[in-house]
Amino acid sequence: xxxxxxxxxxxxxxxxxxxxxxxxxxxxxxxxxxxxxxxxxxxxxxxxxxxxxxxxxxxxxxxxxxxxxxxxxxxxxxxxxxxxxxxxxxxxxxxxxxxxxxxxxxxxxxxxxxxxxxxxxxxxxxxxxxxxxxxxxxxxxxxxxxxxxxxxxxxxxxxxxxxxxxxxxxxxxxxxxxxxxxxxxxxxxxxxxxxxxxxxxxxxxxxxxxxxxxxxxxxxxxxxxxxxxxxxxxxxxxxxxxxxxxxxxxxxxxxxxxxxxxxxxxxxxxxxxxxxxxxxxxxxxxxxxxxxxxxxxxxxxxxxxxxxxxxxxxxxxxxxxxxxxxxxxxxxxxxxxxxxxxxxxxxxxxxxxxxxxxxxxxxxxxxxxxxxxxxxxxxxxxxxxxxxxxxxxxxxxxxxxxxxxxxxxxxxxxxxxxxxxxxxxxxxxxxxxxxxxxxxxxxxxxxxxxxxxxxxxxxxxxxxxxxxxxxxxxxxxxxxxxxxxxxxxxxxxxxxxxxxxxxxxxxxxxxxxxxxxxxxxxxxxxxxxxxxxxxxxxxxxxxxxxxxxxxxxxxxxxxxxxxxxxxxxxxxxxxxxxxxxxxxxxxxxxxxxxxxxxxxxxxxxxxxxxxxxxxxxxxxxxxxxxxxxxxxxxxxxxxxxxxxxxxxxxxxxxxxxxxxxxxxxxxxxxxxxxxxxxxxxxxxxxxxxxxxxxxxxxxxxxxxxxxxxxxxxxxxxxxxxxxxxxxxxxxxxxxxxxxxxxxxxxxxxxxxxxxxxxxxxxxxxxxxxxxxxxxxxxxxxxxxxxxxxxxxxxxxxxxxxxxxxxxxxxxxxxxxxxxx
Amino acid sequence: xxxxxxxxxxxxxxxxxxxxxxxxxxxxxxxxxxxxxxxxxxxxxxxxxxxxxxxxxxxxxxxxxxxxxx
Numbered sequence: 001x002x003x004x005x006x007x008x009x010x011x012x013x014x015x016x017x018x019x020x021x022x023x024x025x026x027x028x029x030x031x032x033x034x035x036x037x038x039x040x041x042x043x044x045x046x047x048x049x050x051x052x053x054x055x056x057x058x059x060x061x062x063x064x065x066x067x068x069x070x071x072x073x074x075x076x077x078x079x080x081x082x083x084x085x086x087x088x089x090x091x092x093x094x095x096x097x098x099x100x101x102x103x104x105x106x107x108x109x110x111x112x113x114x115x116x117x118x119x120x121x122x123x124x125x126x127x128x129x130x131x132x133x134x135x136x137x138x139x140x141x142x143x144x145x146x147x148x149x150x151x152x153x154x155x156x157x158x159x160x161x162x163x164x165x166x167x168x169x170x171x172x173x174x175x176x177x178x179x180x181x182x183x184x185x186x187x188x189x190x191x192x193x194x195x196x197x198x199x200x201x202x203x204x205x206x207x208x209x210x211x212x213x214x215x216x217x218x219x220x221x222x223x224x225x226x227x228x229x230x231x232x233x234x235x236x237x238x239x240x241x242x243x244x245x246x247x248x249x250x251x252x253x254x255x256x257x258x259x260x261x262x263x264x265x266x267x268x269x270x271x272x273x274x275x276x277x278x279x280x281x282x283x284x285x286x287x288x289x290x291x292x293x294x295x296x297x298x299x300x301x302x303x304x305x306x307x308x309x310x311x312x313x314x315x316x317x318x319x320x321x322x323x324x325x326x327x328x329x330x331x332x333x334x335x336x337x338x339x340x341x342x343x344x345x346x347x348x349x350x351x352x353x354x355x356x357x358x359x360x361x362x363x364x365x366x367x368x369x370x371x372x373x374x375x376x377x378x379x380x381x382x383x384x385x386x387x388x389x390x391x392x393x394x395x396x397x398x399x400x401x402x403x404x405x406x407x408x409x410x411x412x413x414x415x416x417x418x419x420x421x422x423x424x425x426x427x428x429x430x431x432x433x434x435x436x437x438x439x440x441x442x443x444x445x446x447x448x449x450x451x452x453x454x455x456x457x458x459x460x461x462x463x464x465x466x467x468x469x470x471x472x473x474x475x476x477x478x479x480x481x482x483x484x485x486x487x488x489x490x491x492x493x494x495x496x497x498x499x500x501x502x503x504x505x506x507x508x509x510x511x512x513x514x515x516x517x518x519x520x521x522x523x524x525x526x527x528x529x530x531x532x533x534x535x536x537x538x539x540x541x542x543x544x545x546x547x548x549x550x551x552x553x554x555x556x557x558x559x560x561x562x563x564x565x566x567x568x569x570x571x572x573x574x575x576x577x578x579x580x581x582x583x584x585x586x587x588x589x590x591x592x593x594x595x596x597x598x599x600x601x602x603x604x605x606x607x608x609x610x611x612x613x614x615x616x617x618x619x620x621x622x623x624x625x626x627x628x629x630x631x632x633x634x635x636x637x638x639x640x641x642x643x644x645x646x647x648x649x650x651x652x653x654x655x656x657x658x659x660x661x662x663x664x665x666x667x668x669x670x671x672x673x674x675x676x677x678x679x680x681x682x683x684x685x686x687x688x689x690x691x692x693x694x695x696x697x698x699x700x701x702x703x704x705x706x707x708x709x710x711x712x713x714x715x716x717x718x719x720x721x722x723x724x725x726x727x728x729x730x731x732x733x734x735x736x737x738x739x740x741x742x743x744x745x746x747x748x749x750x751x752x753x754x755x756x757x758x759x760x761x762x763x764x765x766x767x768x769x770x771x772x773x774x775x776x777x778x779x780x781x782x783x784x785x786x787x788x789x790x791x792x793x794x795x796x797x798x799x800x801x802x803x804x805x806x807x808x809x810x811x812x813x814x815x816x817x818x819x820x
Numbered sequence: 821x822x823x824x825x826x827x828x829x830x831x832x833x834x835x836x837x838x839x840x841x842x843x844x845x846x847x848x849x850x851x852x853x854x855x856x857x858x859x860x861x862x863x864x865x866x867x868x869x870x871x872x873x874x875x876x877x878x879x880x881x882x883x884x885x886x887x888x889x890x
Contacts, residue, residue: 012854414854418861426869479866483873499877500884514885520822521877524870533884543876550872605879 013392015408015569017347019382019806024342024358025372031331031340034361034371035324035809041357042810043350045383047343049332058329066104067322073107074315077307080114084301086308100321103314110307117300124296128289129230130264133195133238135282137266138275140221140240141193145270152189152217152244189244190251195227196220196263198237204261208243211253217244231262242268323814343376345806347385382407385806391468392417398469402791403801408569410562412795419555419794420786421472426551427731427782428473430739431481432488436775438474441467473783483525484732488770489740491528498522500529540736544729546598552725552793553587553595556718559797560584566798574663578656582648583714583797589641589648591722600630617642653711657704664698713796721793727785735778742769823874827867834863 022044026034038044050058098106196204205218219242226235241263245254258265269275331340346354358371384405388396392413398420399405399413428434444451444467451464463470485491499522500515514535522528526543530536560583567575597610608628616623617638625635746769750762795801807813841855 009849009853011857012850014854414857415861418858418865422862422865480869483869510886511888512885514883516883517880521874523822523826523874525873527877527884529884532887534887535882535885539880539882539884542882543873546876547869547872551868554868599875602875602878605881607881 011414013386013388013396013411013414015411016382016384016405016803017349017387019345019385019407020348020351021343021345021376021378021382022351022354023374023376024344025334025374026331026340026342026358027367027369027371028338028340030361030365030367030371031328032324033365034358035327036320037357037361038354039320039324039327039809039811039814041350041353042808042812043346044354045345045806045808046327046330047345048330049341049343050330055329059333060325060329063325064322064329066100067318067325070104070107070318071322073111074311074318076111077114077304077311080304081308081311084304084308086304098314098317100317103317107314110303114300114303117296117303121293121296121300124289124293125233126230128286128293129228129233131282131286131289133227133230133264134266135279135286136223136227137193137195137240137268138279138282140223141242141268142272142275144219144221145242145268148217148219148242149189149191149244149270151219152191155217156189156244156246189246191242191244191268192251192254192258192265193240193242193268194258194263194265195223195238196241196258196261197229198222198239200261200263201239201241204241204257204263207257207261208254211257212245212250215245215247215250216254218242229262230264319814320811323809323811327809344809345383346808347387347806381803383806384408384803386411386413394466394469395420397465398787398790400805402795403799404803404805406800406803409800409803410566410569410798412562412790412799415558416790417472420790421469421476423551423728423786423789424473424782425476425480426547426728427785428477428735428778429480429484429732430486430488430735430774431478432486433739433770433774433778434474434477434479434481436771437470437477437779441470441474445471473779484736485526485528485531486736486739489531489736489743491526491531493528495524496522498527498529500527541729541733544732545726546602548725548728549591549722550595550598551728552722553591555725555789555794556587556721556797557584557592559794560587563798574656574659578659579652582651586645586648586652586715587718589645591718593638593641597630604630606630649711649715652714653707657700657707660703661698661700717796721796724793725789727789731778731782731785735774735782738778739770739774742766742774823871823878826874827871830863830867830870834860834867837863 024034055061201220205220208216208218220239221241223238223240226237228234229236229238243254245251255265269278328340331342333339334341355373358373362370384407386392386396386405395417396411396413399411399416405411405413425434444464448467456464481487482494497519499517499519501518503509503513503516511534514533515529526540530539560580563583564576564580567573567580594610594614597608597613600606601608601610608630613625613628613630621639621642622635629635743766746762746766750759750766753759837859838856841859842852845855846852
C-alpha cells in the first residue's frame with residue numbers, strides 16, 4: 001500500500017513545478033534578439049543583477065528614454081484619435097516589419113505635422129469666430145445706433161451744462177448731428193461697440209457707471225443664439241453693446257473695463273452705405289475662411305486615420321522594445337565586456353525550449369559565438385509556479401490572494417476547486433436559484449472569446465474572470481437544492497413518496513401531536529412534508545448544525561492530513577511524529593468523537609442529549625451516563641479519549657524544540673571551517689549579508705515560544721474553528737427563510753387578490769427581490785464565508801504560504817498592462 | 821437497506837465519472853491523477869451531504885406538526 005502511494009506519479013497542481021536557476025552568457029550582438037525570443041516564450045524570470053545601480057546608471061538608460069519619448073508621442077496620437085472619434089483597430093494591418101529607428105523618425109515627423117496643423121486650425125478658427133462676431137455687431141448695432149446716439153448726446157449735453165468742458169477730444173468722433181444754440185458747446189461723443197457675455201452684462205454696466213461716474217451711456221441688445229467666443233472656443237450667450245463716452249480719460253477707462261470683462265470690441269461706422277459694404281466684405285471673408293478650415297480639418301482627419309490603422313502595431317512595438325531594454329538593463333556585463341550575463345528562474349520542463357530559443361537567436365543574428373546555458377545551484381527559495389489553464393487559474397488566484405504557496409508545498413488550490421463551490425452550495429441550497437446562476441454564467445462562458453478581448457468594467461471583469469468558479473458553484477447549488485428540497489423555497493416530491501402520514505384517517509392530530517413515519521425514509525434529501533410545518537425549524541436547525549460540524553471536522557482532518565504529506569515530502573520526520581500525530585489525536589478525540597456520537601444517535605434514534613454528554617465528559621468523566629448512553633462502554637471510552645487529548649498537548653509542545661536544539665548542535669559540532677563558495681553558486685550570494693537557507697543562529701527560547709504559540713493556536717483553534725463551521729448552518733437558514741418570505745409574502749399574497757394588475761406587480765417585485773437580494777447579495781455573502789472557511793479554518797492546518805510567484809518575462813503579459 | 825443501496829449507487833457513479841474523465845481528456849499521468857482526485861473529492865462531498873441528510877431522517881425524534889389552516 002505504501003509502495004503504491006509512493007510510486008504514484010506527481011499530481012498536476014499538487015505542488016509547484018520544479019524550478020531551477022540558470023545562468024545564460026550571451027554575446028552582445030545577439031543579446032537583443034535573445035531577450036526578444038525569450039520574451040516570446042514567456043517562461044524565464046530574469047533576476048535583476050544590477051539592483052544596486054540607479055535607473056540612470058544602467059547601460060541602456062538612453063534607449064529606454066528613447067522608448068519613453070516614442071510612447072509619449074504615441075499617447076499624443078491617441079488623444080488626437082480620440083478627438084477624431086476613432087478607435088484603433090485591435091488587429092491592425094500587419095504591414096512591413098518596421099525597425100525601432102525608422103519608427104522613431106516617422107513618429108517625430110507625424111508629430112510635428114499634427115502639431116502644426118492643430119496650431120493653424122486654431123488660428124483660422126479664431127479669426128473665423130471674430131469675423132462672425134464682427135458681423136453680428138454690424139447687424140445688430142445698426143438697429144439701435146442712432147436712437148442710442150441721440151439719447152447719449154442728449155444726456156451728455158445735459159451733463160455738460162453743469163460741467164466745464166474738458167480739453168480737446170480726439171477720439172474717432174463723429175460730428176454731432178445737432179448743434180446747440182451755444183456753438184462753443186460741442187457734444188463730441190466717442191463710442192465703442194462690441195459683444196459682452198450675457199452673464200457679465202449687469203456687472204459690466206454697473207462698473208462702467210461707477211468708474212465713469214455715470215458719464216457714459218450704454219445700450220445693450222441681446223443676441224438670440226449663442227455665439228462661439230473666439231478666445232474660449234465655446235458657445236456663450238452674448239449681448240451687443242454700444243457705449244458712448246466723452247473724454248480721453250473716460251475712453252481709457254472704458255477700454256480697460258472692456259478688456260477686463262472679456263468684451264470683444266469691434267469698429268463700427270455710422271455711415272449706412274459703408275456699413276453694408278463692410279458687411280459684404282466680412283461675409284465674403286467668412287465663407288473663405290470656412291472653406292479653408294474645412295479643407296484643413298479634412299486633411300487632419302486623413303492623417304489621423306492613417307495613424308489609427310497602424311497605431312496598435314506601433315504601440316506594441318514600442319512597449320515590446322521598452323520591456324526588452326528594461327530586461328537588458330537587469331543583465332550584467334562580464335569581465336571581458338563582450339558578453340552579457342543573465343540569471344533567472346525557469347521551470348525544469350522548459351529547459352529544452354529555452355535552449356532552442358537561444359540557438360535560434362544565435363543563428364538569426366549571425367553571431368559567431370553561441371550563448372552558454374548552465375544550471376546553477378541556488379541557495380534561496382525558488383518562485384512558485386503552477387501550470388494552470390483557464391479553468392483552474394481562477395481557483396488558484398483565490399488561494400494566491402491569501403498567500404502564494406511556498407516552493408513545493410502542498411497546494412490547497414487543488415481541493416479548493418471542489419470544496420469551495422461545495423461549501424458555497426451548502427449555504428446557498430436552492431435548485432431554482434442554482435439554475436438562474438447557471439444560466440447567467442453559461443452566458444458568460446459562451447461569450448468567452450468575445451469578452452476576453454474586450455475591455456470590461458471593473459465588476460464585469462471580476463465576474464467574467466470568475467466564470468468557471470460561478471459555474472461550479474451553480475452546479476453544486478443545484479445538487480444541494482435537490483437535497484434541501486427547495487425550488488424558490490417550494491418543495492417537490494420528486495424522489496418517491498414522503499415518509500410521513502397522519503396517524504389516523506381523520507388527520508385530527510396533525511396540528512397538535514403531528515404525523516408519524518409510516519414508510520421508508522424519503523430516499524433523496526429532506527422530506528417534502530416538512531415545509532410549512534410548525535416543527536420545521538427545530539428539525540432543520542438540528543440537521544444543519546450537525547451537518548456543519550460533520551463537514552467541518554472532515555475538512556479540518558483533510559487539512560491535517562495534507563500537513564502529513566508536506567512533512568513527508570520535505571523529509572521532516574519531526575513534524576510527522578511530534579506535530580501531525582498529536583494534532584490528529586487531539587482533534588479527533590474531541591471533535592471526531594462528537595461526530596461519531598452524532599452519527600450513532602442518528603442511527604439508533606436515541607434520545608441522548610449530546611450537549612450534556614460532551615460537557616460532562618470534561619466536567620465529571622467518571623459519572624454514570626444513564627439515559628445518555630449511546631453504546632456499550634461509552635464511559636470508559638470517553639475517559640480514554642480525554643486522557644489521549646490531555647497527553648497530546650504536551651506532546652505537541654515539548655519534544656520538537658528540544659529535538660531541534662539537539663539537531664542543531666549535531667550539525668554544527670565538527671564545523672570549524674566554512675565551505676568555500678563553489679563556482680556553481682549564483683553571483684548574489686557574495687553580496688547577501690545573511691544567506692537565506694542557513695539559519696546560523698539558533699535561539700532555543702525563540703523556537704520554544706514559536707512552538708508554544710503554535711500549540712495554543714491549534715488547541716484553542718480546534719474549538720473555535722469547529723464552531724466557525726456553524727456559519728454553514730446560519731447562512732443556509734437565512735437563505736431559505738428569505739426565499740420563503742419572498743415566495744409566501746409576495747407571490748402568494750399577490751395571487752390571493754385575484755387581480756391581474758396586482759399579480760403583475762407582485763411578480764415584478766418578486767423577481768427584483770429574488771435577483772437583488774438572493775441572487776446577488778446572498779451569492780456574495782456565501783462566497784465570502786466559504787472563502788473565509790477555506791482561508792482560515794482549512795489552510796491554517798497546513799499552509800505556510802510565504803512563497804513568491806513566478807513572473808516570467810513575457811510579451812503577453814506586457815500587452816495586458818494598458819496605459820490607461 | 822436503502823442507505824447501503826444508495827451509497828453503492830454513489831460509488832458506482834463515482835467510478836463511471838472517473839472513467840468518463842479518463843476517456844474524454846487523457847493528458848498524461850499527472851493530469852489524469854489530478855482529474856481523478858477532483859472527481860473523487862466531488863463524489864465524496866456529495867455522498868457525505870446526502871448521507872447526513874438521510875441518516876438524520878432515519879429515526880426521527882421530531883415529527884412534522886402541521887400549522888393551522890393548511
